[in-house]
Amino acid sequence: MKNxxxxxxxxCNSKKYSIDKVNMIYSGWTGRNKWHYFTVSSNEDHFKxxxxxxxxxxxxxxxxxxx
Numbered sequence: 152m153k154n155x156x157x158x159x160x161x162x163c164n165s166k167k168y169s170i171d172k173v174n175m176i177y178s179g180w181t182g183r184n185k186w187h188y189f190t191v192s193s194n195e196d197h198f199k200x201x202x203x204x205x206x207x208x209x210x211x212x213x214x215x216x217x218x
Contacts, residue, residue, distance in 0.1 A: 198215070
């Protein structure tokens, strides 16, 4: 598939999270910038990651930790 972006892992507070499962993918617009959003699982923790297509940067939008 052409132009496909998919997260494999990310770092937050010096900890690396390997993504076990991509649960959902959706897209949206903020002004003229298109964003792709991914809800992902790493072990028992869940995260929402955002990818800005304007500058090709990733952002951690939300984090839910299973303590």
